[in-house]
Amino acid sequence: MRASKECPFCPGNEEMTPKAVAVYRDDGVFVDGETRIRGWWARCIPNMYPAMVPDPDAPTPEWMAMPARGGHEVIIESPDHESSPAIFDDEKIIRMIRVYADRYRYHTDRGSSYVSIFKNWGREAGASLSHTHTQLIALPMIPPLLMREVSAISSMPSCPYCNIAEREASSERLIFREGVWICIAPFYSQTPYEMWILPCKHISSILEMSDSMRLELGRSMKKALQRLSVLLNDPPYNYMIFQMSSNYHLNIRIQPAISKIAGFEKNTGIYINPVSPEQAASELRSVL
């Protein structure tokens, strides 16, 4: 295992971070006290520059605004300074999914309306530290993007994600299938080489999964990221877990950060993507 002396996410440097709210070891899950716990395989800490906090200041009285009530955590999903989900083995990737599920449950149990779990990989994608980590932001509201989607879905006769999964399982936009999960280049890709992972079975969140589904999801994420890394030489990317406690169909969106969101996108909300999803899927299929 490789470590860096300067990296606050590396083993040995635990004092450089706030106290962990969850430390995962082979013998259980712990919480940091005055001394930091060592020997972990994953570690969740409060973000030092939180977007949401348990007790925010009152919002400005001048205009309407909501208090930033919630939580903001960093999940360090490996002690290895030079690893990443693209090269995790089965055990490590399943552990990552388990930690995601644990922290998701923690915040939904405490009344958060939405829990955003996402990874920024590479400086261009917004990561300020290179040691692999995932962020979790728990919100006091359902975000506008999700509200619009839920509203559109509710006016449809059946779940559009179920329809997509069924249709794309045999389309030229399919990249691979792993048990109940498919990985596709979506027809409506916003970025070149965008990938979506979604279950062919209708589940709303990461909490509804059986152990075997979780294993398959972990393998799917690893495979997708591995293909991306090989095809585009470890590009910067973001992935986001879209999920809700009910009436939704969990899906994971992986967007390489290799194109710019510029004036046109900001003016219109329309994305220019010069690589067709069929072409992207064909290239992503071919590399492994």
Added chain:
Amino acid sequence: MRASKECPFCPGNEEMTPKAVAVYRDDGVFVDGETRIRGWWARCIPNMYPAMVPDPDAPTPEWMAMPARGGHEVIIESPDHESSPAIFDDEKIIRMIRVYADRYRYHTDRGSSYVSIFKNWGREAGASLSHTHTQLIALPMIPPLLMREVSAISSMPSCPYCNIAEREASSERLIFREGVWICIAPFYSQTPYEMWILPCKHISSILEMSDSMRLELGRSMKKALQRLSVLLNDPPYNYMIFQMSSNYHLNIRIQPAISKIAGFEKNTGIYINPVSPEQAASELRSVL
């Protein structure tokens, strides 16, 4: 005037671009023939990698999709390789607004539903060439972002932009006033140091302006960009002209591209901005 031998937007290299659809000289506006017109102070050419074209291929029959019918132009608003709107003099900046208005009218007259005019300045903001230029994309639809806004506005008793202009003209988020225009750091700034320029008079588009309003708008844009450049050392930025043919209140949004749109923004549509607009306005006021 400074020119570069390699730059396709510099005078002398007109053959490196497609034929201009509008060439602005002191003696009139012309269109390129087999030989390119020289001696211009502004020049509009078709984008070599267009997002929209007059006669697009039929969309894929498999899913619903709209043809990319429209136009995509590059407006080279100065022959000077090292100039930019932040340092244009009065004459140059007014000419730029005039060209914007001309090309906006051209495309709306031909039935485009929306005409997006925007500038990407600096590589980080999506500009692939450093010579100052603006892009125009004419669309066969009103973009979803604008549709939502128009829908929200239509349910309000009065124009929210008129209310904002009146209120912010005396708030601590005011950066400056130039005749009928105000420049503000909006309360809901998506990025650090975001600026909006809007008229205190209700107009829908750049076509509705008197000559004096146009002069004041040009000066406002120059002042805003100059302040941004001085405060943040010529940062990359995007500006976008939000306008419609009716039932809207023209506004121009300037967003420095100094923060990343990362996983959280992509998951939620919510933007994290660590600089309060009051702080940003205070700093932007203080530099000139």
